Amino acid sequence: MKEIDYIVVGLGIAGITFCEELEKNKKTFIVYDTGNVSSTKVSAGVINPVVLKRFTPVWNAKEHLETSIKFYEKLAIKLGIPLFEKMSMLRIFNSIEEQNNWMVASDKKELEFFLKPKVIKNKNLNINAPFGFGEVNNTGKVNPVVLIENYKNYLLKKKQLKNEVFNYNSLRVTIDEVFYKDVISKKIVFCDGVSAKNNPYFPSKTKISNAPLVIPNKGEYIYIKSPELKLYSMLKASLFMIPLTKDLYKVGATYDREDHSVKTTQNAKEEMINKLKTIINCNFEVVDQVAGIRPTTRDRRPFLGTLLDCENKVFFNGLGTRGITSAPSLAKSLYDYIENDLELPKEMDIKRYYKW
Ligand SMILES: Cc1cc2nc3c(=O)[nH]c(=O)nc-3n(C[C@H](O)[C@H](O)[C@H](O)COP(=O)(O)OP(=O)(O)OC[C@H]3O[C@@H](n4cnc5c(N)ncnc54)[C@H](O)[C@@H]3O)c2cc1C
Numbered sequence: 565m566k567e568i569d570y571i572v573v574g575l576g577i578a579g580i581t582f583c584e585e586l587e588k589n590k591k592t593f594i595v596y597d598t599g600n601v602s603s604t605k606v607s608a609g610v611i612n613p614v615v616l617k618r619f620t621p622v623w624n625a626k627e628h629l630e631t632s633i634k635f636y637e638k639l640a641i642k643l644g645i646p647l648f649e650k651m652s653m654l655r656i657f658n659s660i661e662e663q664n665n666w667m668v669a670s671d672k673k674e675l676e677f678f679l680k681p682k683v684i685k686n687k688n689l690n691i692n693a694p695f696g697f698g699e700v701n702n703t704g705k706v707n708p709v710v711l712i713e714n715y716k717n718y719l720l721k722k723k724q725l726k727n728e729v730f731n732y733n734s735l736r737v738t739i740d741e742v743f744y745k746d747v748i749s750k751k752i753v754f755c756d757g758v759s760a761k762n763n764p765y766f767p768s769k770t771k772i773s774n775a776p777l778v779i780p781n782k783g784e785y786i787y788i789k790s791p792e793l794k795l796y797s798m799l800k801a802s803l804f805m806i807p808l809t810k811d812l813y814k815v816g817a818t819y820d821r822e823d824h825s826v827k828t829t830q831n832a833k834e835e836m837i838n839k840l841k842t843i844i845n846c847n848f849e850v851v852d853q854v855a856g857i858r859p860t861t862r863d864r865r866p867f868l869g870t871l872l873d874c875e876n877k878v879f880f881n882g883l884g885t886r887g888i889t890s891a892p893s894l895a896k897s898l899y900d901y902i903e904n905d906l907e908l909p910k911e912m913d914i915k916r917y918y919k920w
Contacts, residue, residue, distance in 0.1 A: 679698060825855075
């Protein structure tokens, strides 16, 4: 039997950020991951501290932003790959009223660090923005495909990744230890995203309303090629447009709580093309389409920590809303809770579920 400190199930952004905490603190661990249903890989990887519909800061915006940018820059150096790029975000205004709302918002203490207090004129004739743009500072994007592939290789080389399905039925947990196949571990951390629905240790439903704890929310993106567009910032209108390599853009996303498959759909493609045609007026070609399932929660906060029955089974889930931005800071809070006896803020503690 191999004795280690931690088993980690799942290598999306939750798994990766937690592994980084473990490595930083010299803990031994093994990860099980198939990557079959990876929300992280599909995500746009946008790091953006502002709700661009209402011009309000996102939850813990400043803390999550500062921690995540440092995290991805450091990880890029460690893995030797370009992983994170600072890139400004433009929000298309739809009216004079929106311009005014932006100026009011940019004057507020909690937003002055993020919103540029001016209306930027549109000089790109391929973009429909007669009322101009607002610009968000301190934004950027992670390349999630590059992140996942390279992190997997990094762990594989160190023999810390099992590219296989974690079979929950083979797991045995006692007060002191966790047993799985030929491994004995002190703790197990489930970072299994929407696949937690197959995890018998994760509460499937709330007691009072019977609603699922992790609510699957499917999102699709199209990739378009447009040599004429010449867009060099991320753009938010009825969709996000994210410049990738030369002439290639990621455009989306959709939201669907009914369809839980990771297959791409014609409906979503048409919805995005129709919206896109209202934002830009140059030629483009759809070259690819992807779909993923966000592990969302009813209060838009993650589920971290342990349940009352056992301290060895740890959960890190519910990252469907801005998981790329929040995960580095959340992983640290989770590690401090497990190893350093620091309390988890109640709003992110999975124990809040007992009240539902
Ligand atoms: C379309 C879309 C766009 C998004 N855009 C953004 C964005 O721009 N910015 C942002 O911050 N967030 C964004 N998000 C949200 C966020 O990125 C994700 O929801 C977050 O990455 C979830 O990460 P996770 O690690 O919890 O889950 P996942 O990334 O899904 O990872 C779970 C992993 O566990 C593995 N797994 C599960 N069960 C098992 C098992 N039994 N055995 C082996 N492996 C298993 C899965 O295969 C998977 O690899 C977006 C999400 C989607 C879907």
